[in-house]
Amino acid sequence: MSKELYANSKDDAVYSTSFGVPFPHHPYSAQRAGPTGPLLLQDTYLIDALAHFDRERIPERVVHAKGGGAHGYFEVTDDLSDITYAEPFQKAGYKCPVTVRFSTVGGERGSADSARDPRGFSIKHRTDWGNWDMVANNTPIFFIRDPIKFPHFIHTQKRDPQTNLGAGPDASHFWNYLTQNPESLHQITYMFGDRGTPDGWRHMNGYSGHTFKFISKEGKITYTQFHYITDQGVKNLSAEKAGELAGANPDSSQQDLFEAIDNGDYPSWTVYVQTMTPEQAEKFRYSILDLTKVWSHKEFPLRKVGKFVLNKNADNYFEEIEQVAFSPSNLPNGLEASADPVLQSRLFSYPDTHRHRLGPNFNQLPVNQPRTFQKGSGCPFLAGNFQRDGNMAINNQGNRPNYLSTIRPIQSVSVPDEDFKSTHNYTGVVTKKMEDESLSVQTEEAKKHDEKIWEGASYIYVSGIQDIDAEQPRALYEKVYDDAAKARFIENVVGHASSIKQPGLKEQVAKYFGQINDDLGQKVAKGLGVSY
Structure with a gap:
């Protein structure tokens, strides 16, 4: 608790139900059919408290949970x-x-x-x-540059599907993934260093x-x-x-x-x-x-x-x-x-x-609410859109039409705009002339720098490993880490990989680090007690 909470122990709140009515009895009390009788279904106070308690936990983040x-x-x-x-x-x-x-x-x-x-x-x-x-x-x-690899890698951080054990007793999943995906070498060289x-x-x-x-x-x-x-x-x-x-x-x-x-x-x-x-x-x-x-x-x-x-x-x-x-x-x-x-x-x-x-x-x-959605926030405009309803709609935007309406047209601005006062609206029919003008402007903008994300047919693509992928982790290990930092790095790697149980994987780990240089690969192999 904070110092302020200890210093100010007075609470101005009145103990009440979730629907705001003061509860005049002891907070521990419950309605029963006599002092030793069964509980009564009409005790909405108890039922509400237990039902809410049963729902206090939301799903934890699949990553970054702690x-x-x-x-x-x-x-x-x-x-x-x-x-x-x-x-x-x-x-x-x-x-x-x-x-x-x-x-x-x-x-x-x-x-x-x-x-x-x-x-x-x-x-x-x-x-x-x-x-x-x-x-x-x-x-x-980071460990990856191909997005589909993210769930694969994160799964190696989670509990084993059979044993329900984490990586501590057996780091095979973690290192098995890394040795198959050596673009991870830079992040691993960083992560097993002091930082x-x-x-x-x-x-x-x-x-x-x-x-x-x-x-x-x-x-x-x-x-x-x-x-x-x-x-x-x-x-x-x-x-x-x-x-x-x-x-x-x-x-x-x-x-x-x-x-x-x-x-x-x-x-x-x-x-x-x-x-x-x-x-x-x-x-x-x-x-x-x-x-x-x-x-x-x-x-x-x-x-x-x-x-x-x-x-x-x-x-x-x-x-x-x-x-x-x-x-x-x-x-x-x-x-x-x-x-x-x-x-x-x-x-x-x-x-x-x-x-x-x-x-x-x-x-x-x-x-999470943007200040632009709050009246009186001091922002240069009040935000609005057409998203409505759904679970826990706290700000449902009043009686504003929930579609692009000429009855009460919502305003738009162009950016950049210094004061956001030059508004216009997009209601009415979109003409062919408007379509052509929009495409013309965007075509001219694209000429300033050819940066096409999507061109022609789609490609099924996964990045391949090249020699240059080892350059930056090699520079980090050889030029940034001093001798003491290198020794700690090797000790950290060996300490983590020593729990590997998969046959032959420790040798692969040594070869993985051998991509930085042979001396490092040999030292990792020696620490793991395997040949290089």
Whole structure:
């Protein structure tokens, strides 16, 4: 509990039923047919309490189930108006509220915060122009670049279908997948290094990983990736300490964040972007759509944008953190998704899982509701649309027609628009002339940079492994890790892979790391007690 709660123990609420009527009896009481008689069906108070209790749990996230977060603000310190018309980046000094959630990826909701695993790093920006969600990780790369592989890989993190055991007693599923999909080598080299077990959420960076597109007022594309650099400094746990915390305090990161904010020690992160022109992208050694690759900071230096600060703990974890729903599809005008296939798949997958977990109206929950839907929010316009009804419709938009109507036409705006006052409506018949004009404008825009996602016949495509896929993990191991870090890396790999029970797989693990260099492969083989 927070210090404020302990300091202010008076509760002004009157104990009542779920339908708001004061309950005049002891909260523990129940209606019975005499002091020792059976319970009465007419005791709606008891039945309501038990029925609600039976439904308190919602499905946990299929990934990122274990996590925590807080509220704060994002502030622009350096505008990006030269490369995007996205409203939040137009002027230094702009500030908006945020909710941030950190998490592990593969574990269940009761798993340990200190597990060796990537960390989710998601930020919901409630801007004056709608929600912008950055659904990032604490690693700049990921295990996959083909979206269909995601459920395959995540299944290796879950319980065995027969034994119902996790990966601890037998890591065969995990390493069996990795050795068949060596594009994962970069992420594994990162994750089994020191940064694989960060010392709490406050001491780790965040990265978009995916490439996005900034669109300028002139329609020019600039490719971008986002970086969130901790102002607290990066700190990591040793493998021994991480294991110790997993048993002694599996909620260590949540506790650390909550207590820091409660004590007024507000964590912050400085926000940067890396940018690349389409011409640079075409000459870049790697595909900018490959989630297993990073961009050189020397070639594409970081550009400062702003910072975000977490200064308020949630008053109710379930309402404000468990129900928060981040979607990479939530983007402001002027910031778009690239053709990165994993990002494209997440544009669907994240909102879809929220509809499953929280219902079709998850965006109407207070923690998710865009400020633009709230009257008196100070936003330059009031949002409206034609979505209606469904479970838990909290804001059903009153008597506004639920279709594109000439009776009470909803207004539209064109972007970019500085004040959103130049409105028009799209009611009436769409003529052939209007169709031709729209196609003409879009054709001219497409000529500015040929970026066709779909052309001609469809392709059944899966990426193949190339020699260059080992270049970046090799550079990470050979040039970034010092001798002590290399030794810890090998120890971490051997410690995890030693539980493999599948015959011959340990040899494959050694060959997997041999793609970085033979010396590493031999050392892993020696640690696992197999030949190389």
